[in-house]
Amino acid sequence: MIKACIFDMDGVIVDTAKFHFKAWYRLADSLGIHFTEKENEELKGVSRVDSLEKILDWGHLQLNNQKKIELMDLKNRWYLEYVEEVNSGDMLPGVQVFLDELKSAGIKIGLGSSSKNSTLILEKLGILSYFDTIIDGNKIHMSKPHPEVFERGANELGLLPSEVVVFEDAVSGVEAARAGGFYCIGIGDSSILNAANAVVSSMEGMSVNWVEQVLEIR
Numbered sequence: 001m002i003k004a005c006i007f008d009m010d011g012v013i014v015d016t017a018k019f020h021f022k023a024w025y026r027l028a029d030s031l032g033i034h035f036t037e038k039e040n041e042e043l044k045g046v047s048r049v050d051s052l053e054k055i056l057d058w059g060h061l062q063l064n065n066q067k068k069i070e071l072m073d074l075k076n077r078w079y080l081e082y083v084e085e086v087n088s089g090d091m092l093p094g095v096q097v098f099l100d101e102l103k104s105a106g107i108k109i110g111l112g113s114s115s116k117n118s119t120l121i122l123e124k125l126g127i128l129s130y131f132d133t134i135i136d137g138n139k140i141h142m143s144k145p146h147p148e149v150f151e152r153g154a155n156e157l158g159l160l161p162s163e164v165v166v167f168e169d170a171v172s173g174v175e176a177a178r179a180g181g182f183y184c185i186g187i188g189d190s191s192i193l194n195a196a197n198a199v200v201s202s203m204e205g206m207s208v209n210w211v212e213q214v215l216e217i218r
Helices: 017-030 037-041 048-058 065-083 095-104 118-125 148-157 171-179 208-214
Strands: 004-007 108-112 133-135 164-168 183-187 198-200
Touching (some): 004 148, 017 048, 017 065, 048 065, 095 108, 108 148, 118 133, 171 183
Parallel strands (some): 004 108, 108 133, 164 183
C-alpha cells in the first residue's frame, strides 16, 4: 500500500500560479524585461531566487545581491497582495475528497513546494491540519529538479522514497521526484510530463485504489 503522498502546491492543490505570473510580470515590466506566459512556464516549480536569475538573464541584466533581495521581497509583497483573497473555494477539483480519503486510510500527507508562503496558503484553504509535514522554500537549499524537497519530506515522515507517491504539475518537479526514487503522478499534459509514472489531467476522481493499481503498488 501507499504509505504517504507528497503534493506540490501550485497547480496541484491550488492555482496560485496565476498570482505568481502577475507578480513576476509586474516585476519584469518594471525592469523593462519582456515576460509572457511562455517564460512563466519555465519558472514553474523553481525557487524565487532561481526565478529572478532567469528573468535577469532574459533581460541581460546584472545586479548586486542587495538589489536582488529587494526585488525578490517586492515580488513577494505583490504576490501576497494577490493571494489575500484565496479561500477554500480556490482548491482545485478533487483535492479535498482525496485528502479526506488519505486521512481516513491512515496514509500520511506531505507538502513539497518551492513556495515560501505555503503555510499561509494552506491555512487560507482550510487544510493545513491535514499535513503531517511541510517542506517548502523556507527549509530547502536546492530547488527542483534537485530532489531535496521530497527527500526531506520522506525523511520527516520516516519513510523510504519507494513508499511515497509524489503529485506534481511541473517538469522540474517530476524530474525531482524521479531523481529521488519516488513514484510520481503528473497533473497536466502527458506530452510534457512524460517522465512521470502516470499522468492525469487533474486531481478530480483521484483515489488511493487508482493510484495503487496504475503504479502496480502491492
